[in-house]
């Protein structure tokens with residue numbers, strides 16, 4: 001019996017099995033308990049002999065179980081430690097981080113550039129009155145140039161602004177000719193266009209306005225030249241071509257040279273070597289007058305550009321819709337470390 005029990009103890013491979021062995025041999029219904037229970041039936045001489053033997057066997061089995069139990073526990077601990085090992089030298093998993101949208105970065109870059117030249121940044125409502133969006137900018141009702149900016153009307157007199165020029169009209173109107181104004185206004189604008197690679201019904205603009213005594217075309221040219229060089233590289237040239245806007249007179253469009261395009265060519269560069277960037281001009285006397293500035297004392301320049309276009313030219317983005325479909329693979333390319 002002892003041999004058999006010790007054999008079983010040896011064979012047990014888990015704490016559960018060991019416990020089963022303990023119950024089977026040492027438990028209340030086990031053979032040893034039975035022997036001890038049957039002691040009464042034995043003779044006086046037999047009792048101490050059998051009793052001692054039974055106790056000895058019981059002790060040996062119990063000892064074997066205890067030592068086996070310690071072995072199994074040590075083994076399991078060993079196993080657990082091996083399984084839960086952490087290699088502290090492994091590199092961590094990268095935590096994905098966000099970053100500014102390309103358009104946000106470009107707008108901020110342009111803002112910083114003009115702040116550096118003394119312009120303040122102003123914002124205005126995207127839902128605008130017909131007065132500030134058109135009338136105050138020398139575009140009275142029925143003016144054919146209103147068609148240049150096909151609009152989203154909400155009521156007859158309220159619309160989604162088609163450009164950020166109304167912010168300039170509002171600012172001038174607030175100041176009422178009492179001091180010079182030097183500002184830029186970035187923001188979203190809306191036009192009824194069918195979206196394609198170069199058109200979007202919603203896009204952004206940054207317009208600038210400088211009104212003071214003796215502001216001349218050469219001032220405009222100087223500011224725009226600085227802008228172009230800082231944005232696209234010092235080797236860039238600018239040229240101004242005559243154009244038309246109802247709120248400026250004279251009006252110009254500005255091109256920048258694109259010689260920077262390397263040997264492989266540059267898709268956004270026209271054959272002429274120039275590419276159009278923005279519209280500008282000297283503020284129309286009527287616009288000044290309507291805002292409370294005396295055009296005999298004050299003069300000013302204004303310009304307007306589309307940050308999407310600037311970003312497209314600067315980074316070779318081929319479709320304006322990339323800015324709004326927010327494909328993370330596109331946006332990620334422009335995250336600065």
Ligand code: PHE
Pocket residue numbers: 162163164165207245248279280281302303304305
């Ligand atoms: N507001 C004009 C536009 O949206 C841009 C512009 C601004 C042109 C200022 C000249 C001067 O097209």
